[in-house]
Amino acid sequence: MQFGIFSVGDVTPDPTTGRAPTEHERIKAMVAIANKAEEAGLDVFATGEHHNPPFVPSSPTTMLGHIAAITERLILSTATTLITTNDPVKIAEDYAMLQHLADGRVDLIMGRGNTGPVYPWFGKDIRDGIALAVENYHLLHRLWREDVVDWEGKHRTPLQSFTSTPRPLDGVPPFVWHGSIRSPEIAEQAAYYGDGFFANNIFWPKEHYQRLIGLYRQRFEHYGHGSADQAIVGLGGQVFMRRNSQDAVKEFRPYFDNAPVYGHGPSLEEFMAETPLTVGSPEQVIERTLRFREHFGDYQRQLFLVDHAGLPLETVLEQIEILGEEVVPVLRKEFQIGRPAHVPDAPTHASLRAAAEKAVA
Amino acid sequence: MYDLAVVSAGLSRPSSTRMLADRLAAATADALGGQARVHAFDLRDHARALADNLVTGFPGGALREVLETVTGADGLIAVTPVFNASYSGLFKTFFDVVEPGALEGTPVLLGATGGTARHSLVIDMAMRPLMAYLRATAAPTGVYAASEDWGSGETGLAARIERAGGELAALVAARTPAARPDPYAEPVPFAELLGATGS
Numbered sequence: 001m002q003f004g005i006f007s008v009g010d011v012t013p014d015p016t017t018g019r020a021p022t023e024h025e026r027i028k029a030m031v032a033i034a035n036k037a038e039e040a041g042l043d044v045f046a047t048g049e050h051h052n053p054p055f056v057p058s059s060p061t062t063m064l065g066h067i068a069a070i071t072e073r074l075i076l077s078t079a080t081t082l083i084t085t086n087d088p089v090k091i092a093e094d095y096a097m098l099q100h101l102a103d104g105r106v107d108l109i110m111g112r113g114n115t116g117p118v119y120p121w122f123g124k125d126i127r128d129g130i131a132l133a134v135e136n137y138h139l140l141h142r143l144w145r146e147d148v149v150d151w152e153g154k155h156r157t158p159l160q161s162f163t164s165t166p167r168p169l170d171g172v173p174p175f176v177w178h179g180s181i182r183s184p185e186i187a188e189q190a191a192y193y194g195d196g197f198f199a200n201n202i203f204w205p206k207e208h209y210q211r212l213i214g215l216y217r218q219r220f221e222h223y224g225h226g227s228a229d230q231a232i233v234g235l236g237g238q239v240f241m242r243r244n245s246q247d248a249v250k251e252f253r254p255y256f257d258n259a260p261v262y263g264h265g266p267s268l269e270e271f272m273a274e275t276p277l278t279v280g281s282p283e284q285v286i287e288r289t290l291r292f293r294e295h296f297g298d299y300q301r302q303l304f305l306v307d308h309a310g311l312p313l314e315t316v317l318e319q320i321e322i323l324g325e326e327v328v329p330v331l332r333k334e335f336q337i338g339r340p341a342h343v344p345d346a347p348t349h350a351s352l353r354a355a356a357e358k359a360v361a
Numbered sequence: 362m363y364d365l366a367v368v369s370a371g372l373s374r375p376s377s378t379r380m381l382a383d384r385l386a387a388a389t390a391d392a393l394g395g396q397a398r399v400h401a402f403d404l405r406d407h408a409r410a411l412a413d414n415l416v417t418g419f420p421g422g423a424l425r426e427v428l429e430t431v432t433g434a435d436g437l438i439a440v441t442p443v444f445n446a447s448y449s450g451l452f453k454t455f456f457d458v459v460e461p462g463a464l465e466g467t468p469v470l471l472g473a474t475g476g477t478a479r480h481s482l483v484i485d486m487a488m489r490p491l492m493a494y495l496r497a498t499a500a501p502t503g504v505y506a507a508s509e510d511w512g513s514g515e516t517g518l519a520a521r522i523e524r525a526g527g528e529l530a531a532l533v534a535a536r537t538p539a540a541r542p543d544p545y546a547e548p549v550p551f552a553e554l555l556g557a558t559g560s
Contacts (some may be wrong), residue, residue, distance in 0.1 A: 264418030
């Protein structure tokens with residue numbers, strides 16, 4: 001089981017002081033957060049990709065390449081890579097390069113993006129969202145697996161005798177997850193390829209994500225990649241912790257109330273009841289997170305959102321420390337109990353390379 | 362047995378909008394020979410949940426049940442007070458959070474209330490286009506009740522209610538509810554998704 005952090009990379013004023021970090025401060029803060037994640041013994045750092053203010057991470061491989069250089073163990077990922085508006089050829093090149101520089105510590109979560117104007121800004125039509133995700137990923141999948149590609153589709157210029165360089169490290173493409181908030185087509189896509197499926201599990205009630213993950217598991221089996229409970233599932237989650245749960249609620253409330261995504265709507269208490277958000281003691285976070293397994297089955301990756309809505313860097317780093325010291329060690333142990341032996345771990349470069357070598361031998 | 366959902370956007374208690382909604386529901390149930398279960402909702406009770414839904418993108422607890430009942434009903438009676446020359450914001454907000462396609466083909470009876478008869482075209486000029494957008498099937502007669510209608514037998518309110526109820530009942534009884542395919546139970550196979558891209 002992998003645990004980690006995913007960041008949207010928003011520049012949001014701290015509602016308690018009114019001060020927003022500069023873009024420079026926020027970018028450096030994301031690096032500090034990734035560094036802290038490794039230091040605290042977490043496994044994954046994933047950055048969002050956005051092409052409009054107030055978000056800073058428009059260039060994920062630049063950031064992840066830098067983080068790769070200052071970390072040793074951390075898996076670098078995305079949440080999400082825009083498979084719709086990016087050129088799949090550039091994704092193939094950029095992430096293969098990153099994979100080499102990071103010695104294989106790279107995977108990606110594909111997403112369609114939810115900012116309407118990004119499509120026309122990049123010359124696309126949002127009504128083609130699903131078709132773009134399907135066509136672009138199909139090309140990307142080939143570019144990483146076939147040395148020379150002839151290709152023609154609807155959404156980019158055709159390719160003749162094209163070789164994407166560098167080739168993936170050890171001939172093993174980065175593992176890919178597909179993320180979706182509400183599209184069964186994307187669960188179907190993930191299942192078809194035997195890729196992972198990531199449910200952001202933040203904004204909506206669990207019933208919604210249960211349907212998507214249920215579909216993905218069932219179709220994973222249908223396409224012959226293993227049994228439904230062997231499908232590779234990742235979940236998001238959102239937490240804020242203090243030793244006493246009342247302190248956590250008191251400190252987090254202004255950030256919740258003013259949060260760009262859901263602020264000025266339901267109360268913190270209502271939102272906690274309806275969604276997986278947990279604000280409380282580390283014990284409460286452990287208890288709530290363990291329940292994810294009951295809702296979604298044994299899964300492979302848990303990412304937490306801890307750095308949004310204007311929370312100061314110092315506070316975020318404390319949250320990661322608490323995760324590393326008090327929460328994740330318990331979760332690792334508890335999730336192992338009763339986990340069937342045939343449920344795999346999340347694929348890594350090492351495991352994929354071993355599988356490829358075994359297949360050849 | 363048919364399920365009739367009633368959505369009333371009246372704000373006062375008691376509400377003449379709800380009163381009209383109840384009369385329309387009773388007339389429809391009568392015309393269906395009593396073979397109807399009526400599920401009536403005052404949107405006022407869900408005003409905050411509706412605003413929350415706009416902000417968060419999902420309906421909270423009780424509102425979720427209202428939406429499920431309304432979108433699953435065999436017929437819908439939708440009644441709003443007239444505010445500033447149109448349906449009320451609360452009424453529109455409710456239909457704004459209905460999932461796309463969820464009312465496709467649903468027979469709907471429209472009603473509106475106001476202080477005077479001057480606003481009666483709101484049904485045809487504002488509510489009917491909304492229902493057309495949602496691809497719901499609106500009964501030809503919409504019922505507008507002005508304050509004076511409640512005090513006089515001569516304005517024909519009772520007759521309009523009866524005619525409208527009869528029309529909705531006929532639409533409900535004639536309709537074979539379209540099977541809405543469940544994309545989670547029967548996903549579009551990937552070969553079809555990929556085939557559509559031409560790559």
